[in-house]
Amino acid sequence: MLFSELGLSAKVLAAVEAAGYTEPTPIQAEAIPHALQRRDILGIAQTGTGKTASFVLPMLTHLEKGRARARMPRTLIVEPTRELAAQVAENFVKYGKDQRVNVALLIGGMSFDEQDKKIDRGADVLIATPGRLLDHFERGKLLMTGVEILVIDEADRMLDMGFIPDIERICKLLPFTRQTLFFSATMPPEITRLTEQFLQNPVRVEVAKASSTALTIEQKLVATQKEDYAKRETLRKIIRSQDDLTNAIIFCNRKIDVASLFRSLEKHGFSAGALHGDMDQRARMTMLHNFRENKLTLLVASDVAARGLDIPAVSHVFNFDVPIHAEDYVHRIGRTGRAGRSGKAFTLVSRTDKKYLDAIEKMLNTKIDWLDGNVEELPEPEPGEAREEKRGGRKTASGSSSRRSATTRGGSRRGSAETREPRTVEQEIAALGDEQPEVPAAAFVVATEDLPAVVADHADVEVAAVPPSRVAPSPRSRAGYDNGGRSGRGSAQSDDRSPVGFGEEIPAFMTISTGF
Template sequence: MPFNELGLSDKVLSAVTDAGYTEPTPIQAQAIPHVLARRDVLGLAQTGTGKTAAFVLPMLTLLEQGRARARMPRTLILEPTRELAAQVEENFVKYGKNHKLNVALLIGGVSFGDQDSKLLRGVDVLIATPGRLLDHVERGRLLLSGIEILVIDEADRMLDMGFIPDIERVCKLVPFTRQTLFFSATMPPEIQRLVSQFLSNPVQIEASRPSSTAANITQLLVACGREDHEKRDKLRDLIRGAENLQNGIIFCNRKRDVGVVHKSLQRHGFNVVALHGDMDQRSRMQALEQFRTGEATLLVASDVAARGLDIPAVSHVFNYDTPHHAEDYIHRIGRTGRAGRSGAAFTIVTHADVKSLAAIEKLIGNPIEWMNGQTLGDAPPREARSSSRGGERGGERGGERGEQRRGARPARRREERPQDERGHSERSHSHREEAPVAVASNVEELPRGNRPPRRERASAAPAPVETGPRPAPRAPVNPTTARRPQAERPHNDEPADTSHLPAFLLRPVKIKAG
């Protein structure tokens, strides 16, 4: 079915033709007629199938009639990340070049003043992240009572990022009569609850099985027994040995690892840029633009780049870390093989990633092939890492001497300490039964300067215990004498030193006669 049979306006069809598209994708062919009919839509399709155009094209047709008012946008599109929001804005600019629509972007990293000035002029299409949108609402600079169409894109990513309470709040602020469009690649139970609460009799469209991967993506697992420098070595080998590598995205689980891998690849001569959530908006957009234009061949990123980014020519995806959530694996490898192209996805797996790998294979319903048939059983386990690494680096860190200290010393101790029938050391028995207690007076017999060294004293036989008469005990103190007042105690003829007493205590005390 061509685009001209979907009910789109002539202006939209002209822009689509200029963009070079003739046939819609399955999700577009099924969703566009229902959106034009003002029905609530729940669209489920794997990433890279054109979900963005599935709601952008019919929205442009519907917005040809009407006019926006100040601080009251007509449509609202919620995106989980700044990059996705900026990408949707680019789609409106590309397909809406024949329309005179005001499009505003509310994301973090941009001053409130510039965004507020756009809202004051009136906005037909408002694209925002939930946090910045609610900031404008709380400041009283934005009213959502005029929303006609509400679009929630990448709803499962909203769930992962903790935006569901914000989504519920936004849905209560918009009119009850609005049209709601939900688009997502996966459908967890929490999203299903949100759909049943805020969508009215929606049309559910499944262009492909939820949580499935594209058939044109070659998926391979790469076994790696170590988790530090070995993973970076393995990553560089994969990049150098990849066939038909035009560009590639390297995904890491943590932002710290993004910086480590980025610097490591730079030191080894790779043309690479980094992208993660802690970067400022200008740096993020600059890195993404360098990768899109081909100025940078590799992009090291966190999961902020795993959802919805439309970079059609990505040939390879490298999972430096196996994703903790199985749904993230589908979104990561979906960055390649887009628009019918072929792609390749490599995932480095360590012994700590066994559970995550099992969850991924259970979600996609198929086992993933191991590269060259080498599984984790062929990689050294984590327990053997320290000993093997010490042997390999014996010249650098004293690995051989360390092995001698760790191996020879316990054997020598076992030889010097024969055991009895019960397994106890004979030395420990003799020490407890025969070792006499040393008397402190024996130590004083030898002058301090003539004492033997500590080791010789410890190995020498203990001195015999003296058996002479014990010294007489000290006479007990008379408690009566000890408790006498100071005036009654016997004292010598020397005067007491009273220099430390203040003067008022030395004044004589007058006692009245009774």
Template sequence: MTDDFSGLGLSPKVTDAVAAAGYTKPTDIQAQAIPHVLQKQDIIGIAQTGTGKTASFVLPMLTLLESGRARARMPRTLILEPTRELAAQVHENFEKYGKNHRLSVALLIGGVSFEEQNKKLDRGADVLIATPGRMLDQFERGRILLNGVDLLVIDEADRMLDMGFVPDIERICSLLPARRQTLFFSATMPPEIEKLTRKFLRDPVRIQVARQNSTAENIDQKLVRVGSKPDQKREALRQQIRAADGLTNAIVFCNRKRDVAMVAKSLARHGFDAGELHGDMDQKRRTETLDAFRSDRLSILVASDVAARGLDIPAVSHVYNFDVPVHAEDYVHRIGRTGRAGRSGVATTLVTGADSKHLDAIVKLIQQDIPFADNDTGAPADQPENAATAEEAKPAKRRRGATRERGQVKARPATSTEPQSETVQQTQPEPQVPADAVEETRTAKTRTPARSKAPKRPQKESNDNTNPFGNDGPIPAFLLRTSAWSN
């Protein structure tokens, strides 16, 4: 294995740009993949994020593109990425390493106007970097001709599978010339991905630089037991962040997009510089949030798994799993956001009693135990998030709806569109029936008086009056007047 880039067969223009960027020694994936790419062989590269995988195809591609020129609407090479962020970062790599070249690079991602993208396509693109959906959209509009593509890169293939892009990938491959070079990169190789490689690659060279279940040794991993209620988990998260040693910035991962927004707003309400990143945000907001986090204007980024791979932020000191990931492989990729480039990092996972199945799968995958930390900084499992909500948390132990105690009917707080129910005292054998239950009482003649003390409520609890931030505090009056918080 060569100790520098000059021995890999790259052109002088590329090696000069690499040296100017401050890199002197190739990573394992770069040293093994680059020579094969330059020989125009198909490749299956299995490597975790943070191993320099992107440069392993960008650098040789720049060398190969030095001969020939682009034609209108006919890109010479195509790189497919599962997310906008990954596509944008590959584009940044071409700008950094291709500064000595006069190549045209087009970026096709959602959230960006078609007009600007069309201008680049009409001028001719040497390199087309795209997400599958937007690329097919442009192809169907007649803006792209794919019969000139001689090199295809499918990056983060297992993430493509998770996001449901495999049918799109199959269709795109069928539109490309049969005689082409294909580079296939993935962190894991599930059976569906193996099938895809057998279908579209010709005699590929298989390169694997790390086991798919490996986690960096310089990451301090720990588990923290917490209560299962969202307010308890948010309290535990805040206390873990406050008690962290050497925290400069952190990424907090949630399984669901709605929890990303809730956790980010809760942290902001408690004085943390927190922002959110998930798939429902438009491209402008996502870009602004990432830029703010990279430039230290945000110290905490709350994200869904759309950000679990490919974020090029080398100095993340801490990672917090607000939820235990459903897929064990996602745990490896999440905590891989810290401990990069030889730095140390800390990965903390909040664990409830319902997480044992997913936790066992993670331990089995990484083949090592993750210790439980002392729970001094975690929220007690039977305590609410703060004292102000203690009384509000008690009824949660009962069946949701009206509760009955010794002749009283204590109604659940009404929604913003209903008047507040009053507590009805039983002063005679026949209980007083709330007005909204009179008709129900008349029709249910066989109902006993004890069962008519409370109006019939649907068993499914309404969220109309639920604070979207959990039990962090009372809902401001202006929020009760809008339906935006009803979900």
């Protein structure tokens, strides 16, 4: 089937041909004719199959007739992330270049005033994230009674990000007679309930089993130890072994890991960038632009990049962390192997990731092959095995860090827990000599009362009270606490006892009764 057989307008067809496309993808071939007939659509297809064009092209055909009025958009597209919203806007620019279509993009991190100006001029297409859309509506800058077509894209991601209440509210603000196009790669029960509530007799377009991956992606699992330094070393080996790698996205579960892995890759000479939700919008867009323009080879990202990135030339995806939610695996590896191209996806798996891997394989109903031995074949870590110092300490041949061992204030090196002889509290105090620190009153209480109860079962431990001369006034002492520190507010003992630690100079406010 060709695009010319789908019923699109001449202007839209010309723009599609100019972009170099002649044949639609399966989701486009089935969804576009129903969309042109004004039917509600429930579209299910894995990421990277062309869902965006499935609603952009028929919307452009409808928008050729009529004009939008100020503050009253004709169509509304709701996206879960800023990147995905910006990408949809780029599609309207590409395919609507021969039409006078006003597109307004409402996303966070951008100026409200500039967005208000676009709305005031009249927006044929309004593309927004849920939060920023409701912000404009609550400020009285937006009327949604004129919306003819509503598109909810990546609905399962909306669920993951907690946007479903906002989506329900937005749907109730729109005319009942609107056309609704609902697209998602997975269909959890919550999304099914949402479609039953807001879609009217929809046409179900399902070109692939829900929660499935593209057949053009080669998937491999890589066994690794759970420590970050070991995982980083494993990742570097895999990257260097890929002769056909042109560029790649590396996914981490946490933003802090994105930053640390990015710095590590740069340190080892890789061309890398970072992308996560805490970055401001300008920095995020700049990073994406540099990656698209091949100024960066590797992009380390959180799940903010799992959807919305349409970079056809991505050859590899690396999961530095196994995704906690199984559905995220589908979207992550869907960044490669797009539009019929081949791609490779590698996932680093440690012993602690086994339950997440099992959930992914259960969802996909298939077993993913291991690259070189599975995680069960990894050697068990020795109890005394060396660990890389978090602050960059160099390891010696024996496995110990090159950092200087901690010493006591007197300058003597402390013995290890295995070789140090047990000493009494008095001996510990005497060992400090003139460098004995002042002990807060709370510590005095513990030493004289709590400690014997704790060590009662140990015959070789002697307990001695801390000399009163070493007890420092405690700024945290409060009226109402006895010398044992446990009388509490409102107890009988607390009414006639003085606070510990202030001596004769008790602040006046401390003597005021609290009434408890």
